[in-house]
Amino acid sequence: MRHRLAYLAALATCSTVLLGCSSSSNESAKGCTPTSQVAVTGNNALKFDQERYETTAGCVEFTYLNTGQTPHTLLIKNNDELMLQIGTSDRGTAELEAGQYTLYCNITGHESAGMVAELIVT
Numbered sequence: 663m664r665h666r667l668a669y670l671a672a673l674a675t676c677s678t679v680l681l682g683c684s685s686s687s688n689e690s691a692k693g694c695t696p697t698s699q700v701a702v703t704g705n706n707a708l709k710f711d712q713e714r715y716e717t718t719a720g721c722v723e724f725t726y727l728n729t730g731q732t733p734h735t736l737l738i739k740n741n742d743e744l745m746l747q748i749g750t751s752d753r754g755t756a757e758l759e760a761g762q763y764t765l766y767c768n769i770t771g772h773e774s775a776g777m778v779a780e781l782i783v784t
């Protein structure tokens with residue numbers, strides 16, 4: 663309830679001061695403003711839901727959901743922009759040029775068990 667009131671108050675303030683408010687209303691404050699999305703799911707079987715993901719170049723937002731209870735991470739090989747951790751869910755962004763990338767979970771044993779996937783950026 664308190665949050666909702668604060669939100670309404672912020673909205674009221676924004677309506678009178680339109681400039682400078684737009685960025686603070688964006689929920690994903692960290693990183694770039696997403697132009698495309700990749701949704702990845704991890705599970706107790708130490709697998710991602712797909713072996714291959716595709717997206718378009720630019721600011722890519724990654725959403726990471728856990729359908730099990732085993733904690734996981736999500737990183738891009740040779741790229742330190744993305745470091746997600748679940749728990750239940752996480753999300754983050756990375757600026758990616760067109761190319762082929764490798765997504766993986768860096769928890770010991772998980773990558774070799776199958777928590778690795780291709781990411782094709784076009």
Ligand SMILES: [Cu+2]
Nearest residue numbers: 734767772777
């Ligand atoms: Cu994992």
